[in-house]
Amino acid sequence: MNLLDGVKNATEFLPKYWPLTMFVHHNPLHEFEDMHFKDALKRASKIFNTDLYMDPSYYVNLYKSGIIRKDILEKNISQFLDSNGFDVSKYKVRKFMVDLSPNWLSLKYDYNLNSNLDIYQTLRETIISDKMYNNLDLLFEELINNYSFSKLLDIIFDQNIYQLFYNEVVEFVSRFLDEGQANITLPFREKGMWDCFLLFEGKSFDVEDILKTFQREISPRDIENYVRRLLVDFFGWASFVKYREKTPYYPYQEENPADLLSFVSIILYFELKYIRKLNRTNIRSYDDLYEYFKNNKEEVILKLLFYRRELSPEYISKILKKNPDYKSLFKEYTEDDTNREIARIAYVNDRLFKIEDPLEAYRLIKLIKEEEGYIWTKSIEESYAVVYGNEFLREYKLTENPKAAAVFCVDVRSEALRRNLERIDNYKTYGVAGFFGIKVALIEFDKSHELLLCPAMETPERVILELPSQNTSEYEKKKDILYTLKKTLEKLKNNPYTPFFTVEAFGWLFGYNLFGKTLFPKYLSKFNQKIKAKPPKTLYSLDKLSEDDVQRYTEKFFVEKIIHSFELESDHISYEEAKDVLNRILNGNLNEKEKRILDKHRINRDYYGYIKYRFSNMGYTLEEQAKLADNFLNLIGMIDSFPSFIFLVGHGSESDNNPYESALDCGACGGNSGYHNVRAMSIILNNTEVRKLMSIKIPEDTIFIPALHNTTTDEVEFFDEEVIPDTKRELFEEIKRDFKIASVRTRQERVKVLPYADNEEDVLVRSIDWSEMRPEWGLSSNIGVFVGKRESCMNSVLKNRFFLHSYDYTLDPDNTVLKRILNGPFLIAQWINAEHYFSTVSNEIFGSGSKVYHNVVGRFGVFNSNYSDLKIGLPYQTVYFEDKAFHEPARIVVFVEAPLQKAVAAASETDHPMMLLKNEWVRLVIIDREKNKLFLLDNGNFNEL
């Protein structure tokens, strides 16, 4: 096959990994979603060489504590037995899974010689054939598929090549992708990854040349598999490069373009280079390796098994002796292993299953061990489905007007606050995706970059600007001084000659942080708040610009940019002259000097067109605003009986010294806080002009107030209170007090699950403590999504484990709302859940390991200690508590409150959500109120619960 195509195919399985500055929870097995969940995990398990279910003892604990129901487990066991044609009692299988399976490994080394082993000797052949002890060639192929060539040289021939070549790649790639950490950057990055690399190594060949040379010298049997193996080794880096490649407008990608093909070629180049340099054997290629294998089969296999830790301790010591006799050792080992296997099967069968045909017993036990993880996981989900489903069937009815309404983000962390608020007084709460119906890119008034306030997989439709509504000169001055001081200190630190004087003169200042943050964090943060520059009040530029305005502002922007770029070349021109230059850019007749300067700063006609397009895309017309408002209210089912106060509560988190802070913010707002979205939407909904054009009629005295829920401290802050008339002040103050009480109760709830927290204070201090590894549990322990009326789940205590989206099926005749929910929050929740699942079952590969050893690299990610694979996924502390998993890994259970036919119809009209449901990456429970029944989607059928 064409080498290039092989490489391209090999990169297909990689997910995208977003930089830590805008952490996106994603499914690392996203590219496997076109397979059924069980098959995908089996395949991925092989590719990544790791278990993708928890250890059986974990599930047994859940079973014993009652989280996994007995009836559900037994039903799933029966399903398993039926679909595989076994005629065995499900109770026996259950006993095996609960009592014997957790000790499966020790059973192997701990058996009593059973005299009845004779009848089990018929198993010998099958076992040997299963383990491929009789077909060493095949076993060899299987084993070497897991390692790259340099690694094989290390394992079999005691070389030391792999780690050195790996580090070399990491050193280069981390510097290429760097986003501002190093002050002296890799030269010529702007030429693109491959050209930069060529200049760096002082070579000049094509990507294909390297592939061909590698193929010729090392002769891997299948280049696609080989490259895939390398990409698994560099999984984190490759996923990030894939993100960069697929996101051309990401600013750093625009400046320094990276792509996967170059990355793969760089890896192959370095592997080749180091093999050539350090290989002291005469095994120069796979051909040589196979040749060597022919004459040394046992030695090679034993060494591979040793590396994979599949040998038992006594054989480990034997193999480490000098010049072992591999042939006899292997014979000894395989016999011993087979005997133990037989004895183990015999033990279990004699005591438990008592199946006459040993082969049948072996087949059963083997299959159970393969599938038990899935059976358990399925049982977790369905147990929750039954328990919560039945709770949700009971509806709570509020018979009078609510005191106020509050709309929260679907995020699991709003659940406890909503529940506590509702129990204080008659509040009605809703859940909606955190961008609150307005997906925009926003430029904050004191910044110059865009915040993408929408889910990561979407691009914002419009741009809006934050405008100060007060005088900013005080603020600007203060900020300027603080910024200048900071930048000056930074420059002094990052200059090879000046940091010494700086440290001696100013080093004491750092004691403020060192002692303050450790010994008095609260006072310090209060003091810092006082001296920080107070930002002015702001508004947003929500209205669309007129044609004239677009023209005027584009021109102004360009003229400023032209003046600025000339200044950088120490050439001062006036406003008029710059305007002239602009006209000449558009007409295409610039002189040499101008062309040079403008090209350097990329000011050209295309850019002009782009900026003009941006300006005309700024804001919304009044009709569009009315449509946004209508869509938003329809989405949550709020179309009549409006109370006088409706709160739009976004959320954000607060922590110190936390590289994962973006993961705790609102995922629906692209990893930012929901502050801007709720304010912008409130402005739109409060606008009388907009209300006139809306199809939903909002009463005149209803006011929308934006608020922000700090998920770390559970405090709620209200904004833009000026719109409240004096007549309503008292009610508002009362509502604020209710929110405060709800916050207190929520904090007290969380105290029970947070470590070293005994009271509220311990919860509050987590947001400012720089030694805090776990400021909040965040989205950990998420298990379900509820799409339906709040009334159905108001009575349930969901312990911050459910995403709650309001939905009223009676108001959605053509399924548009349901489809929107399925194409939006449903997918986000699945990604969040998958991220947590894989970070829990395999924290070292799909998670990022312990935060204690994290080293932030390039300002976009972390790796372990000095250099390693880029760590993607969630850190250990997020999903584990001490040594036990805090997050329960299971697929997300989506409860949809709608008639069965309607839900099925809506889902069938979607693409990706339908695929997820069909392949059971998500579990679906339908709450059909018309029939008053629950339906669980299982194996393609809807079964009643």
Add this chain to the structure above:
Amino acid sequence: MSSVVFLIPFIPIVIAALILFIDSKKVIPKISIFFSLIIVGLSIYGTYQQFKTNQPIISENLLLSFDRLSSILTLYVAILGIVIRKYSTKYMWDEIGYKRFFILLNFIFSSIYFLLMANHLLLTVMAWIALSLSLYYLISFRSDSKSATYFGSITLWIHRLGDLLFVLAMIMIVSKHKTPYLSELKNIWLNGNFDLEYSAILLVLAAMVKSAIIPFHIWLPYTSEGPTPVSALMHAGIVNVGGIILNKFAYIFIHTEYALNLAFIFGLITAIIGSLIMLTMPDVKRALGYSTVGQMGYMIMEVGVGAFSLAIYHLMVHGIFKATLFLESGNVIHQARKEPNITKSVSYKIFLEEENKFNKNLNLVIIALTTALVLYTVIEFLLKQDLSNYYAALIFLAFGWLASFQLFSTFFKVSKIQSLGIILSLIISFSIIVLIYSFLGLAFEKYLYGDNYKRLFEAANLSFGLIALAVVFLLFSAVFMWFLSYYSTFSENGEKIKRLISKIYKLLYEELYYRKFILKLFKMD
């Protein structure tokens, strides 16, 4: 009564012993911190006592001594101890080996205190060796990581070399003077005339190993294998031991000619090269590691010039600085979110009819800059009049000029507001800081060494040629760097410059090829 300070080195061992029997994660840190507070109290008392009388306290068995040097450093380490312990309480909570971590932490603190207060040379040697060992255990704390053990063992090997050099130096000293007590040795050295060149050189080399000076620096940047609090402790406390030991044995250098020149040259080279390599590191912990290499180079250079107590001042301030940076190394992402370094796109300022044009008055800048430089030089000369006989002042002046130049030029480049008031306040605050800093440095000299500090400057024996060479090297290389960075921003340069830039970059990227070469030489790669 005053010998109660001698309890200090034993208290961490007591903590470790207590922790051994406690399993509750809540109690372990509380005990650690409680006893550390006692250490702080004792060291405050000791410092106060030393401040009043200038008499070093020597224990009855002559094993431990507590003088002004020990008092300041003990106080510093004690406060650092509390910070590190408190930080680790929550930080290490989920790690397996929480208990083991605190026990090891206490062992390393104990070794440091013993080193600070040792009076018998054998005790010094034992503390020195114990330090290397505890460091190894803390760096390779993560027992399931191959790389942690690997980098930990590299550290241990290099430190062993330092241990050997130190032991040799001690043996030579004892065999010459026939007394193993530092208190007696100090008197002998102040009032005699000997040739101690070789022992002094061995001592300097040993200090260079411990403080990661080129060519012994390769272990330091790679110690980020350990947990973050260990890195913070290391860069703030342990890597300083070189400078500390040179101060304890300061008077030996009165009897040498070239030993301090050795320190001067290698210190200066390390300072520049370490800081240079730091600028190419893509990850925050290794960048901080090389930054420390540079700072330690400067500290040893200060010793080489004769400014022994300035080195102590430097290591204390640097420790605070570096520990803070390490403990908040996770904030890099927060900074990146607040200020991504990308080109400016549209902002609301478009909608303003008039924007205040910030005029940068070049003349003003030049005047301010010159004023600052002149003021700095004047202050330095005023305060260190009696030192102006020694060329040492020149090197500090050179560094000070470079720093002031950088400070003012950045300020004017970045700041949008250029009113006269701001500039004046900048110059005044700058002068005040320089005054305070120089004054503190001088006070330290007098405090730690009394009138003997002049003898140390003599001992440095800096020839004019050497200093002139150093200053010229400094200023020239600074200009050269500036030219390089200026030209590297123009990508339309000819091929030759491109290749030159690539070569220089690669040199730095490979850490001057030195590290890999050494590892390969000793078959440790």
